[in-house]
Amino acid sequence: WLLPERRGLPPGYQxxxxxxxxxxxxxxxxxxxxxxxxxxDVRVWLVRPEEAMPASLEVERGRHVWIxxxxxxxxxxxxxxxxxDGAALPGPAALDIRGASGAQALVFDLA
Numbered sequence: 001w002l003l004p005e006r007r008g009l010p011p012g013y014q015x016x017x018x019x020x021x022x023x024x025x026x027x028x029x030x031x032x033x034x035x036x037x038x039x040x041d042v043r044v045w046l047v048r049p050e051e052a053m054p055a056s057l058e059v060e061r062g063r064h065v066w067i068x069x070x071x072x073x074x075x076x077x078x079x080x081x082x083x084x085d086g087a088a089l090p091g092p093a094a095l096d097i098r099g100a101s102g103a104q105a106l107v108f109d110l111a
Contacts, residue, residue, distance in 0.1 A: 002042055003040065004039045004040060005039050005040050016034075016036050021048070022049050022053050022056075023045050023046070023107075025043060025044070026044050029041055029043075042108060042110050042111070043108075044106060044107070044109075045107040046106060047074075047104065047105045048104050049074060050099070050100075050101055051099075051100055051101065054098040056094070056095065057107060057109070058092070058095075059109055060092055061092045062111070063092070063110060063111055064088065064090055064111075065088065065090075065093060065108065065110070066108040067081070067087045067095075067106070067108075068085075068105060069085045070105060071102055071105075072084075072085070072099065072103055074097055074098065075098045076095060076097050077094075078096075081105075091109075
């Protein structure tokens with residue numbers, strides 16, 4: 001549901017093997033940190049918190065966040081979410097995402 005920023009862009013295809021860590025940038029407008037290039041003002045993070053290593057993200061003023069839990073449960077700023085749940089948060093926000101081993105979520109940092 002991320003639409004390209006303008007019509008007529010050539011189609012593209014990329015693959016990514018996400019690096020280890022509690023929060024890995026997997027897609028962005030500029031391809032920073034080895035992420036996939038997306039023609040939209042978005043940053044997509046793969047979050048894999050562990051009990052001993054929660055994921056922390058900062059969202060800038062004027063941006064919004066959508067969190068989609070793929071494998072759960074996870075707790076976002078103390079609110080429990082289970083597998084399949086999604087949550088919207090306005091920015092700016094400091095996100096503290098905790099979960100048991102194997103938990104995974106996608107965090108969409110949107111303009």
